[in-house]
Amino acid sequence: MGEGLVEQRQADDKASWDAYWKVRDIDSRGSIYPRFRYYAHKAFDAPATWFRETIVQPLNNKNRLPYYHRQLTRVPEIDECGVNDKACFYEANEQYRLDKMVDGFILQTLRQRVDRCMLYNNPDHSPCAKVIEDMEENELNFFMKYGELGGESDVRDAYMKQKHRMIWERRHPEIMDERAAKLADHKARLANGEFDYSFWKKGMFYQDKKNYEPPYEFQMSKSALEGDKPLSKDWEYYKKVSQDPEFDKDQGKKSDFRLF
Amino acid sequence: MGNQYVKPERTGNSPYTRSGVPPPALVKTGDKPLHRVNDRMSLELHMADERVRAAGLSPAEREWRKKWVHDQHLHADEPVVVDAVHRQLNPIRTAYRLPWDKFYLHYLKPTFGVYYGTAIRVTAPKLLMAFVVVQTAYYYWKYEVKDWTHLRGLESMPQKEVIASAPAIEEKFPGLMDKGLANPSKDDYYTPTFNKRTAYLDVGETKRPW
Numbered sequence: 001m002g003e004g005l006v007e008q009r010q011a012d013d014k015a016s017w018d019a020y021w022k023v024r025d026i027d028s029r030g031s032i033y034p035r036f037r038y039y040a041h042k043a044f045d046a047p048a049t050w051f052r053e054t055i056v057q058p059l060n061n062k063n064r065l066p067y068y069h070r071q072l073t074r075v076p077e078i079d080e081c082g083v084n085d086k087a088c089f090y091e092a093n094e095q096y097r098l099d100k101m102v103d104g105f106i107l108q109t110l111r112q113r114v115d116r117c118m119l120y121n122n123p124d125h126s127p128c129a130k131v132i133e134d135m136e137e138n139e140l141n142f143f144m145k146y147g148e149l150g151g152e153s154d155v156r157d158a159y160m161k162q163k164h165r166m167i168w169e170r171r172h173p174e175i176m177d178e179r180a181a182k183l184a185d186h187k188a189r190l191a192n193g194e195f196d197y198s199f200w201k202k203g204m205f206y207q208d209k210k211n212y213e214p215p216y217e218f219q220m221s222k223s224a225l226e227g228d229k230p231l232s233k234d235w236e237y238y239k240k241v242s243q244d245p246e247f248d249k250d251q252g253k254k255s256d257f258r259l260f
Numbered sequence: 261m262g263n264q265y266v267k268p269e270r271t272g273n274s275p276y277t278r279s280g281v282p283p284p285a286l287v288k289t290g291d292k293p294l295h296r297v298n299d300r301m302s303l304e305l306h307m308a309d310e311r312v313r314a315a316g317l318s319p320a321e322r323e324w325r326k327k328w329v330h331d332q333h334l335h336a337d338e339p340v341v342v343d344a345v346h347r348q349l350n351p352i353r354t355a356y357r358l359p360w361d362k363f364y365l366h367y368l369k370p371t372f373g374v375y376y377g378t379a380i381r382v383t384a385p386k387l388l389m390a391f392v393v394v395q396t397a398y399y400y401w402k403y404e405v406k407d408w409t410h411l412r413g414l415e416s417m418p419q420k421e422v423i424a425s426a427p428a429i430e431e432k433f434p435g436l437m438d439k440g441l442a443n444p445s446k447d448d449y450y451t452p453t454f455n456k457r458t459a460y461l462d463v464g465e466t467k468r469p470w
Contacts (some may be wrong), residue, residue: 073467117445
């Protein structure tokens with residue numbers, strides 16, 4: 001399958017370039033500067049194209065090596081390790097690091113999609129709603145597992161975070177139900193073509209809640225590379241919230257920012 | 261003895277010399293026609309006359325001076341230019357300069373002259389090298405793009421081409437513009453080379469539990 005597929009890909013690429021030059025040719029007929037630009041661009045492009053198609057591609061096709069996809073095995077998770085089993089913990093931690101790296105690459109790919117979409121469709125970003133939705137959802141999931149743990153976190157920290165989140169969800173079922181209802185409503189409106197960016201982020205990227213810095217810490221408490229900051233504010237803020245009903249009624253839960 | 265100041269005896273009333281004797285006249289005035297150039301700054305003066313210059317010489321010295329004067333008349337083939345005397349190059353430098361030396365000697369110098377021939381010889385290789393460098397950069401930009409299999413390469417964002425006669429082209433050649441022009445949405449905004457991959461088409465169920 002590889003041999004025929006490689007030739008097919010190369011033929012498709014060449015057909016695409018031929019179509020491009022044909023469009024340029026037809027579009028620039030009857031004009032002066034665009035026609036000159038077409039000739040200049042084609043003349044400038046000719047040596048590199050000739051070199052690629054005459055010298056490089058035959059060599060590459062002759063010397064191409066097969067591509068094998070490696071099937072990596074997974075080790076037992078941290079929840080299957082014994083309390084004093086250091087070897088099992090070490091393996092689980094290495095697996096955690098690899099998973100974090102792969103998840104980071106996935107998120108990076110999704111962010112690149114958003115960048116390409118926004119760049120191409122500037123200034124109207126409405127065709128990018130689906131792409132942005134995918135990126136924001138995956139970013140939230142990434143944050144739920146790896147966020148706010150710092151650069152030196154290990155698998156036990158992530159495990160404890162998951163445990164604490166499960167306990168919190170069990171203790172507050174009404175909040176979780178409301179969140180599920182809002183998510184379903186957001187998905188339904190997205191299917192109807194209505195995208196609400198403030199569902200994910202309430203303002204600009206620098207106003208994201210996960211980028212907050214508490215006022216009682218005067219030094220960077222986390223690594224700047226991680227981009228994670230504490231979500232909570234100081235105790236005086238919460239005391240004032242509980243005592244004064246008019247103080248900060250929104251609490252960062254509403255936004256009038258519109259992406260498009 | 262040499263440091264003592266000696267004032268000559270004043271014998272005349274000329275204001276241009278210390279002794280008062282007037283300086284010699286360079287050009288004699290009168291009715292006689294002037295056969296000499298009126299050059300008051302000439303350093304030769306009367307010595308331009310060969311007889312005056314040879315006055316007082318012995319016969320042997322006269323013969324010597326006559327020989328020297330005749331030596332100043334060169335043959336048409338003189339001076340003989342020996343390039344090896346002025347360009348003493350080792351064999352390696354001689355070897356790699358041989359092509360341009362031959363080309364310069366037989367074509368550039370006879371055709372364009374010494375100055376422009378040398379200018380062409382200096383400029384042409386530089387232009388060739390610049391062309392190769394620019395074409396290499398363009399080749400890397402066009403073909404060695406960033407891929408999903410490696411981290412090297414450049415990724416450039418395609419610009420939206422402004423096609424003036426888009427409706428006519430679409431009517432005459434349906435699908436040509438969509439095929440030829442770059443559009444990231446065709447690849448669902450993934451990197452373009454990912455959809456053109458020839459491997460990793462179906463790896464089955466992933467082992468990641470989430």
